[in-house]
Amino acid sequence: MKKHTVSLLLLAACVGAPAVRPSVDLQPFMRLRADDFPGAKSLLDGLAAPDDDPTPRVGDAALLAVELHDDGAVERQLMLMQVHAVMPREQLLSFTATTTSTPTDGGEPRTERRTWNVHAIQVQLSRHAADGTFLHTSLLQLYEEPLATGWWPSSERAASARDRDMEGTLTMSMQEIASRDPTMQDLLFRIVDRPSLLSIAAHFGVKVVVAWAAPPWPPEIVDVTDSATTVRRSPLALRVNGNTAAWVDLLVAKPRGATMVCGGLFGAIARHGTDADRFVVVRLLATRRGAQRTVR
Numbered sequence: 361m362k363k364h365t366v367s368l369l370l371l372a373a374c375v376g377a378p379a380v381r382p383s384v385d386l387q388p389f390m391r392l393r394a395d396d397f398p399g400a401k402s403l404l405d406g407l408a409a410p411d412d413d414p415t416p417r418v419g420d421a422a423l424l425a426v427e428l429h430d431d432g433a434v435e436r437q438l439m440l441m442q443v444h445a446v447m448p449r450e451q452l453l454s455f456t457a458t459t460t461s462t463p464t465d466g467g468e469p470r471t472e473r474r475t476w477n478v479h480a481i482q483v484q485l486s487r488h489a490a491d492g493t494f495l496h497t498s499l500l501q502l503y504e505e506p507l508a509t510g511w512w513p514s515s516e517r518a519a520s521a522r523d524r525d526m527e528g529t530l531t532m533s534m535q536e537i538a539s540r541d542p543t544m545q546d547l548l549f550r551i552v553d554r555p556s557l558l559s560i561a562a563h564f565g566v567k568v569v570v571a572w573a574a575p576p577w578p579p580e581i582v583d584v585t586d587s588a589t590t591v592r593r594s595p596l597a598l599r600v601n602g603n604t605a606a607w608v609d610l611l612v613a614k615p616r617g618a619t620m621v622c623g624g625l626f627g628a629i630a631r632h633g634t635d636a637d638r639f640v641v642v643r644l645l646a647t648r649r650g651a652q653r654t655v656r
Contacts, residue, residue: 381573381607382631384593386582388429388641389611389627396436397425397645399492403440403459404646408615410589414508416443416481417650426460427641428550435550441621443650444499445482452477453503457525459465474525478503479534481643483621487542498543506530510615510624514572515579515592530623531570551630551640552598552605571597571604582611584626591626598630606630618647 394400404423420443428435456475483502487495509526513519519527538544548568573595580593591613598606608630615624625644632638 381595381597382636384499384595384609386593386609386611386629387580388427388639389629389643391425391426391644392641394425394645396427397438397490399488399490400438402426402492403438403488404648408618408647408648408649410619411649412616414620416446416504416507416620418443418446418620419648419650420618421648422618422625423644423646424622424625425641425643426454426547427643428547429637429639429641430550431637437495437547438488438490438492438645440484440486440488442484442486443481443621444484446504447480447482451650453480454478455525455529457521457528474521476505476522476525476529477527478505478526480504481507485541487543487547496543498541500537500541502533503529506533506617506622507620510620511594511610511612512592512614512624514594514596514610515612526587535568535570547640548598548600551632551638552600568598568600571599573597582626584611589616589619589626604633606633618649619644621647 404421415448422441423439424439426437426439428437440591454475454477456473458471459472464527480501481504484497486497489495506526506529509530511522511527511529511530513523516523516569538548582591582593584591591611594610594612596608596610597604598608608628610625611627613619613624619625622644625642627644627652628640630640630641630642
């Protein structure tokens, strides 16, 4: 059995977001129209029925509409995520989650470490123009158990330590991709300012960090009219090289079946840190479940 170990300080990825945040406006998500993406159905059409099999299948896919707004100008793209390969069962990656808490009575901080095994999968990320014209593709390494957990725990006060650790691992995987993958970086820097050369030199590159905000309580349910799935809003901020670059609202559900490939993401709105006219809207348009259960 091959087993690799990576230690993750999940607390660093989940610190509280800065206090000053614009008011929530989900109308751009509600107004996004599938008809404005004429090439979508040629890539993927329809929503696969959810199922309770937690195993990813080669061919699982999710198609996301991406609408980029910049001072009134709108550009539309499609992003297709597909499970390309599932690693052999004996190939494990071991993650250690470390959290530190300070007792309310002022005692010594306590550190807790939890170790989990996860399995790698390869996800192909392809970008297309709104008419379906191919633009770019990347092959990403993600992890089965974090994707099956998704970002739902961020909207749950009573989420288990295991689920929060899996969500943290998924978040850190996406941070790493946003920091290094050219496909994701091209999208990222449509809505946030690219760091200066001095900042890049000081941080040894581009470092993207997700800072979670306190979730709304009771949970805010978002009415996604083309889905019977319960979808919640989960707020966060994106920090690039230490600066708040964007305010983000994820619209998330519990991953089931095909939606595991995108971690249960049904949509998102990400706004520039200071420019209200510069933002991106994401909406799930279609999903597909792989034809056969993967056998390892």
